[in-house]
Amino acid sequence: MPVTRITRKDFQEDRQGRTFADVLDDAEQPLDQVLEFFNDGRRQQRMEDSEVHHDRPALAGVVRELETLEPVNRFLATKHPRRTKRLRQVVGVVVRMIMESRGWQRTGRKGSLGVRAKISGRRNRPGSYHNTGGLAFWFLRAERYELKAGMPFQSVRQRSRVHDASDGKAVRATDRRRKKV
Secondary structure, three states, rough: OOOOOOOHHHHHOOOOOHHHHHHOOOOOOHHHHHHHHHHOOOHHHHHHHHHHHHHHHHHHHHHHHHHHHHHHHHHHHHOOOHHHHHHHHHHOOOOOOOOHOOOOEEEEEEOOOEEEOOOOOOOOOOOOOOOEEEEOOOOOEEEEEEEEOOOOOOOHHHHHHHHOOOOOOOOOOOHHHHHOO
């Protein structure tokens, strides 16, 4: 599949992207590094693989690498939580733009990326919104996607329902499709 390239102009023209003028106009925001990061074919393939093969949000396929980018990590660790939230939302918009251009659609569900740290009275301190467990340090949840043409595999939840409905008997693939699990 060809690489999807998102530019600042593409982002600004997107229906959601245009609502982030504050991020586009803020020279301290590492937006250019985020766009450069996601304009990579291998990373885009890992995002798709995360959904297809690991049943995790697309962002899960690249989030650790994204968080190790020094400008991104420094910004998230040192700026006010309200500003970091806007950058994290921008990442979600960029992921959506890429996934939709590659034949995916949103499911309306979010998948977990981390377990938020318990914060007592320090919510407005820079770097206070981080995780203590899970896959990501700075990102808590991310949108789930599915192929518009249909997913090649059923989720474990879907397979379990089919299995339980059959009382453990082998179920043919055609029967699974008819049950619309």
